[in-house]
Amino acid sequence: MPDLGPLWLSLALAGVTTVILFFLGTPLAWWLSCTTSRLKPVIEAITALPLVLPPTVIGFYFLIALGPASPVGSFWLQVTGDALTFSFTGLVVASVIYSLPFMVQPLQNSFESIGVGPMEAAYTLNASRIDAFFSVVVPQARRGFITSAVLAFAHTIGEFGVVLMVGGNIPGQTKVISIAIYEHVETLNYADAHILSAGLLSFTFVVLFLVYAQRNGNRTHA
Amino acid sequence: MLEQSDKRLEIDTSLGFGKFNLEIQCELSLQGVTGLFGPSGSGKTTLLRILAGLENRSKGSVSYGGVIWQDSTVFIAPHLRSVGYVFQDARLFSHLDVEGNLRYADRRKIPKNRLITFSEAVSILQIDSLLHRETDSLSGGERQRVAIARSLLSQPELLLLDEPLGALDVVHKKEIFPYLQSLHRSFGIPTIYVSHSVTEMAQLADNMIMIDSGRINSIGSVSQVLGREALDWSVVPFEPVAILSVKVVEDFPALHLTRVAHGEQTLMVPSLKNVQPGDSIRLSVRATDVVLATSKPVDLSVRNVVLGQVKSVKTAPGTAFATVTVDVDGTCIPSQVTLEAIDELGIETGLPIYALIKTATFDRSFSGGLS
Numbered sequence: 001m002p003d004l005g006p007l008w009l010s011l012a013l014a015g016v017t018t019v020i021l022f023f024l025g026t027p028l029a030w031w032l033s034c035t036t037s038r039l040k041p042v043i044e045a046i047t048a049l050p051l052v053l054p055p056t057v058i059g060f061y062f063l064i065a066l067g068p069a070s071p072v073g074s075f076w077l078q079v080t081g082d083a084l085t086f087s088f089t090g091l092v093v094a095s096v097i098y099s100l101p102f103m104v105q106p107l108q109n110s111f112e113s114i115g116v117g118p119m120e121a122a123y124t125l126n127a128s129r130i131d132a133f134f135s136v137v138v139p140q141a142r143r144g145f146i147t148s149a150v151l152a153f154a155h156t157i158g159e160f161g162v163v164l165m166v167g168g169n170i171p172g173q174t175k176v177i178s179i180a181i182y183e184h185v186e187t188l189n190y191a192d193a194h195i196l197s198a199g200l201l202s203f204t205f206v207v208l209f210l211v212y213a214q215r216n217g218n219r220t221h222a
Numbered sequence: 223m224l225e226q227s228d229k230r231l232e233i234d235t236s237l238g239f240g241k242f243n244l245e246i247q248c249e250l251s252l253q254g255v256t257g258l259f260g261p262s263g264s265g266k267t268t269l270l271r272i273l274a275g276l277e278n279r280s281k282g283s284v285s286y287g288g289v290i291w292q293d294s295t296v297f298i299a300p301h302l303r304s305v306g307y308v309f310q311d312a313r314l315f316s317h318l319d320v321e322g323n324l325r326y327a328d329r330r331k332i333p334k335n336r337l338i339t340f341s342e343a344v345s346i347l348q349i350d351s352l353l354h355r356e357t358d359s360l361s362g363g364e365r366q367r368v369a370i371a372r373s374l375l376s377q378p379e380l381l382l383l384d385e386p387l388g389a390l391d392v393v394h395k396k397e398i399f400p401y402l403q404s405l406h407r408s409f410g411i412p413t414i415y416v417s418h419s420v421t422e423m424a425q426l427a428d429n430m431i432m433i434d435s436g437r438i439n440s441i442g443s444v445s446q447v448l449g450r451e452a453l454d455w456s457v458v459p460f461e462p463v464a465i466l467s468v469k470v471v472e473d474f475p476a477l478h479l480t481r482v483a484h485g486e487q488t489l490m491v492p493s494l495k496n497v498q499p500g501d502s503i504r505l506s507v508r509a510t511d512v513v514l515a516t517s518k519p520v521d522l523s524v525r526n527v528v529l530g531q532v533k534s535v536k537t538a539p540g541t542a543f544a545t546v547t548v549d550v551d552g553t554c555i556p557s558q559v560t561l562e563a564i565d566e567l568g569i570e571t572g573l574p575i576y577a578l579i580k581t582a583t584f585d586r587s588f589s590g591g592l593s
Contacts, residue, residue, distance in 0.1 A: 117309075117311070117313050118313060118315060118316075120276050120300075120307075120309075120313070121307075121309065121313035121314075121315070122301075122315075122326075123274075123275070123276070123299070123300035123301045124274055124276075124300060124301075124305060124306060124307035124373070124376070125301075125306075125326060125327045125330055125372065125373070125376045126301045126302075126304070126327075126330040126331070126332065126376050127301055127326075127330055128299070128301050129299070129301075131301075131330075132301075135326070136315055136317075139317040140315075140316060140317050142317075
């Protein structure tokens with residue numbers, strides 16, 4: 001039986017990342033869904049970058065941006081006494097950026113399909129902007145929120161390249177499940193690699209199945 | 223019920239959308255129902271949205287009852303204007319059932335405006351049986367009834383109705399119409415009603431604003447605006463109509479007719495529901511349903527013959543027709559006749575003339591029923 005530490009670390013990383021993305025991605029997706037600003041395509045393109053770029057490219061830039069020599073990294077070192085790179089915190093920062101499109105895009109689609117109509121109706125029923133958002137848009141975008149959260153979570157679990165570049169392979173700190181599998185294969189420990197890989201494969205399939213099942217359910221319901 | 227409020231609405235606003243430019247300046251004393259009338263694309267909905275605060279790009283000023291809603295420095299958010307808005311497409315919240323939609327408004331009501339209680343709204347608009355239905359299972363007419371009740375429950379000080387019948391077929395229009403007619407009578411809330419139907423205007427509105435291409439074309443009481451002799455019907459793409467203010471005299475149930483009086487003269491109209499002798503009502507008469515005669519006709523099926531005087535004759539260039547306006551005891555009734563007939567009968571200004579009005583014209587104008 002392989003060491004399950006990497007599994008718990010992956011789940012913790014994905015959980016923390018998803019929660020942060022929830023608070024970061026929701027306002028961003030809302031802004032993108034209703035803005036007429038000329039900046040919109042720029043922000044959309046930046047948000048979509050992690051979908052297209054090889055993880056090594058993103059990881060490389062993170063390594064530089066978060067390293068102790070960078071302003072961000074040295075600030076973090078001064079405040080906390082720890083380096084951002086090769087730490088769990090650094091992994092969270094990198095994962096948040098790396099999984100951002102998986103949170104923002106489904107939410108933005110969901111907000112756009114709701115449109116401004118229900119918000120306007122709520123305004124005329126004496127609901128303030130914030131009230132209307134939470135009482136009308138959030139419940140109507142419920143499925144979008146579920147899809148976004150599940151995809152962001154699952155994508156973070158499956159992350160490898162960025163983690164390897166930014167986090168390295170420190171047990172209990174940055175050794176997540178994908179890194180552990182890589183290590184087992186490198187050391188020809190195929191049995192443990194099989195167990196972890198099969199586990200990750202089943203988990204991912206179940207998650208995606210649930211997402212698509214509720215999406216299709218949504219369609220037939222509507 | 224609120225006191226019969228008489229609040230002034232002062233509008234001096236403009237808003238451009240590409241080539242279309244809306245520019246409206248007017249001061250209204252909002253009593254009863256004010257009809258906002260004009261062809262599609264004339265800016266009716268845009269003006270209504272500006273009043274509700276839904277167009278924050280609009281320039282100029284709007285104030286209501288002395289409170290500035292917007293000017294160059296102020297913009298009161300829509301939820302602080304206490305304006306009720308019934309959208310053409312109802313806009314019920316799909317994540318709530320009917321009762322949930324009504325409670326949504328009820329929870330956010332302005333407590334000092336006690337217009338209507340939850341149970342009154344439900345009973346007046348007859349939605350008891352719909353309360354637990356999902357909104358997407360409702361018919362168009364049911365949706366509008368729920369939307370109207372929801373809007374009333376937010377206890378607005380001004381009600382804006384944006385073509386609430388616009389998306390409905392004839393059957394559902396008939397279903398909603400009586401509710402609209404009773405709205406103002408029951409609650410006394412100032413209402414602006416948008417429509418491009420002359421009949422709806424005649425039946426529902428007291429005053430009206432006619433707008434065309436983003437500008438005010440005319441403004442005044444319904445009979446003034448629609449009955450205006452100077453009204454150039456050729457630029458307004460509607461059939462000319464007359465609005466007759468009449469008093470109910472007597473009902474004849476066996477004949478399904480009601481006798482009404484207009485000044486000294488009487489007319490027979492299809493039975494009016496729920497009216498008492500002495501009630502004042504308005505009837506609309508289409509110009510195409512009015513026939514003219516220079517002597518009192520006999521042996522005709524037409525029941526309604528009134529005597530008046532030719533006030534004006536307007537020809538429509540390039541057509542076979544002219545609009546003859548007949549003054550009947552102070553009300554202008556237009557009639558559409560051919561140029562040939564005008565020549566043959568010698569119709570000219572000042573000539574005494576009989577206007578024959580088909581009873582069926584009233585039937586159509588009452589297609590919604592009068593409650």
